Amino acid sequence: MNPACAAFLLALREPRAMAGFDARTWDKVVRQARAAGLLGRLGARAAGFHERLPPAVWRHLEAALTLAEQQCRAVHWELAQLSRDLEGIAGPVVLLKGAAYAAADLPPAAGRLFTDIDLLLPRAQLDATEAALMLGGWISSPHDAYDLRYFREWMHELPPMQHIRRQTWLDVHHNLLPESARRRTRPGLILAASTPLPGFPRFSIPAPVDLVLHSATHLFHEGEWQHGLRDLVDLDALLRAYGGEPAFWGRLLERARTLNLGRPLYYALRYARRLLHTPVPEEAIANCPERPSSLSAAVMDVLFLPAFACAHAECRGLLTRPAAFVLYVRSHWLRMPLHLLLPHLLRKALKPEGK
Amino acid sequence: MKAPRFWRIADAADLAWRRWEDEYVFHHALANDTHRLSEPAGSVLTQLLRDGEVESAALADACGLDAQDLEAILRALVKIDFLTWR
């Protein structure tokens, strides 16, 4: 890892270390954290001892924390509104990622920024849900015919919807992985294991093991590498929260096997431990289903490690841009077969303004 | 449909307010909405903030409003998620 990134990672691992950073270090760390979407996270972690940070630095952290707290507030309100819109939909409506963390006040929520609300529901409820949402003022962003077909036939979600008045974005998923993906999982089991949220009875959140597996799958199957480190920080917070209970790790590996998500879990554990020093028991890594060969793990290290740092120039090595590109292609490779992938990438490349 | 009888501030509405001359400004924290309200609407809200749940006729008396005006104000306040009733 590039040494310029070391202080930033140290701040994520051991927040107390921030009290010892000099102004020059902060000059880099604040920019890296902002680019990675983690400035609010640092703010939340430093709030207890902020008088030991330079005031000019704390201003930025507190500003980002303010923004994160407002977003959390907005998610709570949005869920209250959505509860009304989705009253008539049968079966569980499961919150994923940021919305789940915020609504259940889970450890990754502190200082976390998010851009949309992600829902998971049974595929059979998709049409009824879309109709109910449209009645509630949610509209699909304009897409051309190709994009619509891309979402309908090959993806695991509806096209993103936005509320006409409140401007919030909503992603409605019926699976964790695209329909066209090489890897198949079983979203029905995740829905079945979810539990209703006390504050928002219309919504459920996934079981702890499923929260971890979804976060890992998202990280290693989506092409959003500017958020790679942020997703890893989510994982780290979840694993630290649940991992203290010894039975957790066995259940996690078992669940990964059942859901066919061993490989993404393996990488998640490997890199969380490597970059954030997440306390992952050695046996969990050793017994992870679908553990790759040491050669392919080494190849992935070359790709993943620089990519986690790619949000800011100060952290970028020579390899980062090619690695990010390879990972972008890889994320698509995992999402669709080659006869779909090549025309898709070509089309994205030729389109004047990429989505 | 018969008019609902008992009114109170919505559970989710954490309200803050100021009064300047004969106008009010209210802030709904969870929705993060700010509303500029007239004297009668402001007095209905401050009454309910003070007394908890109030029956329609008592509310009309306390605020010096006739039933019809009160009804219009209450409906508007329900619409912006400030009030609820049973």
Place this chain on the structure above:
Amino acid sequence: MALTLGLLSARDLRRRLALGLDLRTGPFRFLIRSRREDVARGLERLYPDFPLEVDGFRDFHVRVDAVAGLRRCYKPQCNFWHDEHAPFKPLPLNHAFPLLEWGMNWCIAGYAQHYLMLHAAVLERRGRAVILPGDPGAGKSTLTAALALSGWRLLSDEITLIDREDGHIVPLARPISLKNQSIALIREAFPEAVIGDTALDTHKGSVAHLRPPPISVARMGEKARPAHIVFPRWRAEATARLTRHSKADAFIHAATHGFNYSLLGRLGFELNAALIDACACWDFEYSRLEDALAAFEELVA
């Protein structure tokens, strides 16, 4: 004594600007990089009194430069970068200096959520700050420039910063942006005023910036207590007249024309309410600058 920008030789300024000129404005430090001569000239004329700093933590790393690419041969353009990110569309090359000013405003408005930020000018006299929220075309900048050139302390021309700790106003003391007719008007009324190059045909029309009074810059570390909110309106032939403006309306105006009222949630409400509590609110109609200056003098008498 602290090093100010005006103490640099012309050559030294340009050399530093190419590498990163570390400039303080109010509570913020900007590391400004540019290879454009018009940017160097603008800073030289308008920022001579601003302190330069060395090393340490900078709030914003910004750059204004020509855009590379084929286009530069037939229609050269410039752009603004905050860190690695270019938030605007490129502009004609000769708008580089106003682009820097807009870019600096964009950084503050977008990231300084530590403050409540109103879209308003603000000046202080006798310890009392007067906030001018004027809508576009209300003559706010002209009035701000005239007041600043008549002994008022300029706190800010575009962004009024309210401290979340005490509700006081935090100065920026940056140059005042003059548009169209007000450029000639200020030149004529205040021949001693230092005004930078005029950029023609920007999206705001012609734009030129006025150098802030040295005393305003020297005192930019001193906060000010808010006392009045004045909504100015220039109307031909009008006699200068202050009339009461509804406080509830002033609240809503400040909230809806602010940069981050909503973003601060309840804190925004409380800060804005404390501001309105502390201020007398006025409508002000005028046609002649001298009358306006006299009326403002009375406000803080």
